[in-house]
Amino acid sequence: MTTTSRRQISNWLATGILMVLVQILLGGITRLTGSGLSITEWKPLMGAFPPLNHTEWTHSFEQYQQIAQFKKINSQFTLADYQGLYFWEWLHREWARLMGLIFIVPFFIFLWQGKFNGSLGWQLAGLFLLGAVQGLAGWIMVQSGLNDTDVAVSHIRLAIHFCLALLLLVYLFWMFLKLRADKKPGYATGLFQLLTRLIILLLGLQVIYGAFMAGTHAALYAPTWPDINGAFFISSPGIAGNFLHRITYDPFLIQFIHRLLAYLLSGLFFVFFLYIRRLPAHSPLIRSGNYPLLLFIIQVSLGIACLLNSGTPLFIWLAVIHQLNGILLLLSMGNIFYQSRSRLA
Numbered sequence: 463m464t465t466t467s468r469r470q471i472s473n474w475l476a477t478g479i480l481m482v483l484v485q486i487l488l489g490g491i492t493r494l495t496g497s498g499l500s501i502t503e504w505k506p507l508m509g510a511f512p513p514l515n516h517t518e519w520t521h522s523f524e525q526y527q528q529i530a531q532f533k534k535i536n537s538q539f540t541l542a543d544y545q546g547l548y549f550w551e552w553l554h555r556e557w558a559r560l561m562g563l564i565f566i567v568p569f570f571i572f573l574w575q576g577k578f579n580g581s582l583g584w585q586l587a588g589l590f591l592l593g594a595v596q597g598l599a600g601w602i603m604v605q606s607g608l609n610d611t612d613v614a615v616s617h618i619r620l621a622i623h624f625c626l627a628l629l630l631l632v633y634l635f636w637m638f639l640k641l642r643a644d645k646k647p648g649y650a651t652g653l654f655q656l657l658t659r660l661i662i663l664l665l666g667l668q669v670i671y672g673a674f675m676a677g678t679h680a681a682l683y684a685p686t687w688p689d690i691n692g693a694f695f696i697s698s699p700g701i702a703g704n705f706l707h708r709i710t711y712d713p714f715l716i717q718f719i720h721r722l723l724a725y726l727l728s729g730l731f732f733v734f735f736l737y738i739r740r741l742p743a744h745s746p747l748i749r750s751g752n753y754p755l756l757l758f759i760i761q762v763s764l765g766i767a768c769l770l771n772s773g774t775p776l777f778i779w780l781a782v783i784h785q786l787n788g789i790l791l792l793l794s795m796g797n798i799f800y801q802s803r804s805r806l807a
Contacts, residue, residue, distance in 0.1 A: 467577040472641040474568045481561045482631045488554045490785045494778045497550035499531050504601045531613045596626045617677020624673045639800045671720040680713035685772035731758050757791040
C-alpha cells in the first residue's frame with residue numbers, strides 16, 4: 463500500500479472515530495433527557511424525515527401517548543413539549559444514517575481504486591456488520607420501553623447497545639493505529655503488558671456498570687461521597703433474586719460495584735504510574751502513558767461530581783462529559799496496549 467493510500471484510508475477512519483464519538487454522546491443526551499422513547503417506530507429509510515406538518519406531528523404524538531412513559535411521567539406534555547423531546551432521538555438516528563453514508567461511499571470508492579491490500583478490505587468490511595448489529599440492538603433496546611408498564615428502556619439492553627458502540631469505536635481506532643501508529647517498540651516487559659490488559663479489562667467492566675448506573679438511575683439512590691448515605695459499606699433494601707440478578711438489577715449494589723471498581727482502578731493506575739516513571743527516557747510509552755493517568759484523575763473527579771449533583775440540571779452535562787472522558791480513557795489505554803505489544807524486556 464502506498465503512503466498516500468495509507469494516509470487517505472486512515473483519515474477516513476479518523477472521521478469515523480469522531481462520528482462514532484459524537485453518536486455515543488448523542489445517545490447519552492438522548493437517554494438523560496428521556497427522549498429515547500419519543501419515536502415509537504423504526505423506519506430505517508423513511509424515518510429520515512421528521513413529521514412535516516401539524517397532522518403528522520399530531521399522529522406521532524398520539525402514538526407516544528400510548529406508552530407508559532407518557533402516561534406515568536409526561537402526561538402533562540403538550541405537542542410543543544413532545545417536539546422538544548422528539549428532537550434528540552431524531553438527531554441520534556439521523557446521525558447514524560449519516561455515519562452509514564460516510565462509511566459506505568468512501569469504502570466502495572477505495573475498493574474500486576484498489577487501495578485495499580491483503581486482508582484490509584475484509585477487516586474494514588467488518589465495520590458494516592458491526593454497524594448493522596448496533597442499529598438492530600438500538601431498536602431492540604427501544605422496544606423494551608414501548609409498553610404499558612415500563613417508563614424507560616431495559617438497562618441491560620442499554621448496556622449491550624452501549625458496549626456494541628464502544629466495540630465499533632475500538633475496532634475503528636485499532637485499524638487507525640495499524641495504519642498510522644509509530645512502529646517503534648514500547649520497551650514494555652511482560653508484567654507491564656499484563657498490567658495494561660488488567661486495566662483495560664476492568665475499564666470494560668466499569669463501562670458496563672456505568673451503563674447500568676445510567677439505566678437504573680442508581681446515582682439517585684446514594685448521592686453522597688465518600689460515604690454511601692452515611693455508611694461506607696452498602697446497606698441495601700435489596701431486590702429479590704440470586705446473586706447475579708442482584709448485581710445487575712439492584713441500584714444500590716450497582717453503584718457500590720461501580721465505586722469499588724473505581725477504587726481498584728485507582729490502585730492499578732498508581733502501579734501504572736510507578737512503572738511509567740521507571741522506563742528508559744527514550745521510550746515512547748512515557749509520553750503516551752501520561753494521557754491515561756490524567757484522564758483517570760479527571761474521570762474520578764467527574765464521577766464524584768455526578769454523584770453530588772444527582773437530580774440537578776447540572777447532572778445531565780456532567781454525566782455526558784463523564785461518559786466522553788471515560789471513552790477517551792479507554793482509547794488511551796488501547797493505544798498503550800498497541801504500543802506495548804512489541805516487547806523488549
